[in-house]
Amino acid sequence: MCSEPTIKRLSVYHKYLKEVEASGQEFISCTKIAKNLHLLPIQVRKDLSITDIVGKPRVGYHIKDLRDSLDRFLSFGKGVKACLIGAGNLGYSLLRYKGFDEYGLDIKFVFDNNPDKIDTYIDGHQVLDIKNMAEHLSKTEIDVGVLTVPRVYAQTLANKLVECGVKALWNFAPIRLLIPQNVVVKHENIAGSFLVLASRIKQIR
């Protein structure tokens, strides 16, 4: 289909185009997009070639058409049903984040094992007892399990989620999960990202 870096950039173009669209412009070129997003025009052009939109030489792309096309292309997030495990700092933050709505992420359940958290509400989501997870997931089919629990519990909970039939895991704990081939896993390693940044700072000195 298209590469991971490309999908991420497409989501950035999408937001950018909405901004430009709002300003009333009708056409925009790769050159301009690239300049404003600190990228190379060739890369933008290549990324955008996954859409069905053809640009006009000398003018660029029709902004509304392009944005529409990206809307359609990025619609694979629509109606993805998720449950989040671990209503801690990060879980709380993700639950309150409005940006996912735009892509259609639908968080159906939130689970935790801390009695102080169970039955509280976070942004309209009731925190449920992890003990009842299997029961809830047997009644409502869930696509993605979002793991925002401490590292040591991540693998065990991942196994349980897989048993419950989730198709994918979105894991924020700094561990690589051991998971059957047919289950999709996306690891988010924020602390690792910090190290990448730190190493780059060291390099330039």
Added chain:
Amino acid sequence: MCSEPTIKRLSVYHKYLKEVEASGQEFISCTKIAKNLHLLPIQVRKDLSITDIVGKPRVGYHIKDLRDSLDRFLSFGKGVKACLIGAGNLGYSLLRYKGFDEYGLDIKFVFDNNPDKIDTYIDGHQVLDIKNMAEHLSKTEIDVGVLTVPRVYAQTLANKLVECGVKALWNFAPIRLLIPQNVVVKHENIAGSFLVLASRIKQIR
């Protein structure tokens, strides 16, 4: 030096080795590391070759030596001085995250523009008025600006941080910042990551 994916994986090996070390084992092979982390042995071996540790055939690496070496290698995070802008959901979460301490990230200042937040404390960090940012940063040299503000403010604040002399930006807003060449930028696109995951779910169906 070494690639971005490699640094991220090294941070994962590091945590994993500490775990195995605690269990009392003395040696470990690439094969075993790979099996437990769902990776290929060749990749693990290649990643670990950046360390000065040589493995013994048939046995693998001396765990303590390897962990020590990774400690040293991953030390480029040590003493990195940062300020965080935007004490909202995500900022709060990052401030309370203990995992960065291990890598030596030192968040010196937290800024926000919301009067309700200014002068409150988050995990021991006083939230300061963004108006006084330049003043604070002129007194204490800061390496990294962490941006956890809404998208629309990110570029403006990035510019201010650069004026104040930060060497790097760690940006969590879904926008690509326009920044001088000599400033390092690391973009974290969590919503984009969700799209990557969603697209992979679509593919396997």
Added chain:
DNA sequence: CACTAATCGATATTTTTTTATCTATTTAAA
């Protein structure tokens, strides 16, 4: 109306990252 400069889109090249192959070494068992 012709000319110029900008930009698209297809194709090609380069670079980066991952994966494979092969040889030498070492340990543990025969």
Added chain:
DNA sequence: TTTAAATAGATAAAAAAATATCGATTAGTG
């Protein structure tokens, strides 16, 4: 002591991603 199996490490190949090249097209200009 010999032999077989496992694995490191060097080198090579493949795959993925980024970047470059170039002809075709078109809006604007003289």
